[in-house]
Each structure stands twice: as C-alpha cells, then as structure tokens.
Amino acid sequence: MDVAMRYFYEAASQGSMRLASEKLGVAVSSISRQIVQLEGYLGVNLIEKGRRSVKLTEAGRLTYDFHRTHIAELDALRSQIQDLRGVRKGSVRLAVGEGFLTSAFFQTIDTFHKKNPGLHIDTHVGSTSEIVRMVEEDEVHLGLVLQIEPEPKVRVRLSVAQPLMVLVHPSHPLTRKNQVSIVELSQHDLCLPPKSFRIRQILSQMEAMAGAHLEPAQTTTSIVMMRDLASEGRFATVLPQIAAFGEIASRRLIAIPFAETEPEPVSVHLITRLGRQLEGAPSKLLTVLEAKMRSWTH
Structure with missing residues (x-):
C-alpha cells in the first residue's frame, strides 16, 4: 500500500489528480486506481465522490495527516542515523519571504554550508501564505516570514521585533x-x-x-x-x-x-510545524538562524 498511500497523499496535497499526475509522472488513471485500492484496503471512502477537485472525507483527512506524520518521522530518523554515523549528509528545506534575500541571509546560509559541505540546502522564496502552507504540509522544515497571525498548526520558534x-x-x-x-x-x-x-x-x-x-x-x-x-x-x-x-x-x-508609534509592532517569525521534531541538519540550521535573528535586535 506504500505506492497507493503516496499517490493519495500527492493527489490530496495538489488538490487534483491531474496535478498529482504531472508531479509524479504517472497517468491520472493510475493514481485513481491506486486510491480506489487504498479505499478498499481501509474500508472507507477517502475522497468525496462526484467532484472535479480532490475533497477529502473525514477519514481521508485522518489518513492524510497520518502519512504526513509518517514522512516527517522517517525524515527525523534519517537525520538521527546520519548523526550517529558522523556523516554530514542530508538535506534542509527552507522557505523565506523575498525581503530576507539580503547579503546577511546569504552569508549565514553560505557559512552553514561550508561547515556542512555534504548537505543539500533547498531554499524556496514565496509569499507569507505560501510559506505557512508549506510548513503546515511538511514541504519545508523551516519558514522565515514577516509576522503572521496565530495559526493552529504552526509554531513560532522565535519572534524578533523589526519596526x-x-x-x-x-x-x-x-x-x-x-x-x-x-x-x-x-x-x-x-x-x-x-x-x-x-x-x-x-x-x-x-x-x-x-x-x-x-x-x-x-x-x-x-x-x-x-x-x-x-x-x-x-x-x-x-x-x-x-x-x-x-x-x-x-x-x-x-x-x-517614524515619528509616529506603530499601532502594531512588526516582527520577524521563524516557524515550524507544531509537533514536528527537527533532527540533524534541519535542527542545526534552526539553531544558527535563531542566533542570527537574535543579533538583529542589537
């Protein structure tokens, strides 16, 4: 059922089987067939029938969250094993707002990579809403954004005032x-x-x-x-x-x-998904970014 679960997860993440087929490089019929097999195995409908887009049932949402947690746990296990072996390999996925693309950010990432040359660092630049979604869906380990409203699935690891x-x-x-x-x-x-x-x-x-x-x-x-x-x-x-x-x-x-006082002080937020335990390279980069952000207040 691993293939069926992966196809279901991508279809739910993308919101349509067509987009999932483009990402996975397989036919829409293959994705549909695997999802039907997964529903038969679990004995429940995972997707609401009669819709053009993918709309999850309550059981579908539970299955989606289960698989997302499973992916995150495998990622953490991989990082822990790499640490035990003393191998500086692996990957870190980071999403940032365009405003953070400054020389200070580039130098921080470059210095981290020089100390960990075997790592692959993937930096995605996007809007605040996109970054929050990517963090919630475990598409990235960390997000760096300019102030967000409280989100039930997001943990603000550090907040630094930036008027x-x-x-x-x-x-x-x-x-x-x-x-x-x-x-x-x-x-x-x-x-x-x-x-x-x-x-x-x-x-x-x-x-x-x-x-x-x-x-x-x-x-x-x-x-x-x-x-x-x-x-x-x-x-x-x-x-x-x-x-x-x-x-x-x-x-x-x-x-x-400004001569005027801001009605709502602006802050920079470093965010992760609530409940996600970062290990290995992502945890190391989190520590580096936290230290760098604290220096912004001085």
Whole structure:
C-alpha cells in the first residue's frame, strides 16, 4: 500500500489528480486506481465522490495527516542515523519571504554550508501564505516570514521585533531628519507594496491616526525592486530594517525611524510545524538562524 498511500497523499496535497499526475509522472488513471485500492484496503471512502477537485472525507483527512506524520518521522530518523554515523549528509528545506534575500541571509546560509559541505540546502522564496502552507504540509522544515497571525498548526520558534523604517538614498532630503512623520513622508515620491501587504496595512493605520494619506508613485510586490529604486535616489520606501541590512551597512540606504508609534509592532517569525521534531541538519540550521535573528535586535 506504500505506492497507493503516496499517490493519495500527492493527489490530496495538489488538490487534483491531474496535478498529482504531472508531479509524479504517472497517468491520472493510475493514481485513481491506486486510491480506489487504498479505499478498499481501509474500508472507507477517502475522497468525496462526484467532484472535479480532490475533497477529502473525514477519514481521508485522518489518513492524510497520518502519512504526513509518517514522512516527517522517517525524515527525523534519517537525520538521527546520519548523526550517529558522523556523516554530514542530508538535506534542509527552507522557505523565506523575498525581503530576507539580503547579503546577511546569504552569508549565514553560505557559512552553514561550508561547515556542512555534504548537505543539500533547498531554499524556496514565496509569499507569507505560501510559506505557512508549506510548513503546515511538511514541504519545508523551516519558514522565515514577516509576522503572521496565530495559526493552529504552526509554531513560532522565535519572534524578533523589526519596526518599519523609512529607507532613502544618502542624498535624499529626508536624511536631514532624525525622524520622519507620515505627513512629511507624503510629500515625497514613494515606492510601496500593494495594499494587501502587511506593511501597507500598518501604514494605513498610521495614516488614519496622522490624518494624512500616502499616495505612492509606484507599487510593487517585489521588495528587491523597492530597495533598488530607493537606492537610486529619487524614491523613498518603507520596510523593516532586516529587509535592507546589506544596503544600510554599506550606506547605499539610510534608515530613518517614524515619528509616529506603530499601532502594531512588526516582527520577524521563524516557524515550524507544531509537533514536528527537527533532527540533524534541519535542527542545526534552526539553531544558527535563531542566533542570527537574535543579533538583529542589537
């Protein structure tokens, strides 16, 4: 039943048998046949009938969670055995938001890999919602995101405060100020994320309290673009300091605090799935990232 369980798991994870067939490289009919065999073996329906997409029954959800836990336990066992053998092999799967793709992050990963040269490190860059889903489904060991709401299946291993800062080129007029108000910021060309981003939602609350409105000349979902446009000199942007550590350290950008107090302080969260025990390489990287994140507060 191992093959049947794997096909069922992929179909449930992908939400359709067609997508599962593309990932597994087998025919849809093969996946369907294996799932029917698994249902016969267990004596229950795992998928609701008559739907185009894969919708799990209550028994299907239990079976899915069982197999996911089984995969995680096998992964942990493999890591423990590798540690006992003293072999620095294995893999670490990490998902991060684009804002963490800075020189500080690259150096941390590179240093870790040099100390553990036999490891394979797989870094996925995605949105906060995608990263949370990947952590919940054990597609990655660790996630690094900019603040999430409490999730029942997610454990926040470490939370580090990262207040929003106004980022500008050293020649920008705002560098003459020790603090920048919302009203002052509204008088300059801005590049900001869309309103769906957490940063904009916090800024909207600050705008309401200040009785002013920020009208960006450019909006983008790319934090890299926000940093680069600000470093060219014309635009100001707003990001947590961690999103531009390298540029700030090299003085390509200047970080200026807001005059207003944020209604909800922003934090960076290092997350894992609740109940998942990390062993071996993932556990080592978790320790490294926790130490690095604590240094961001200094």
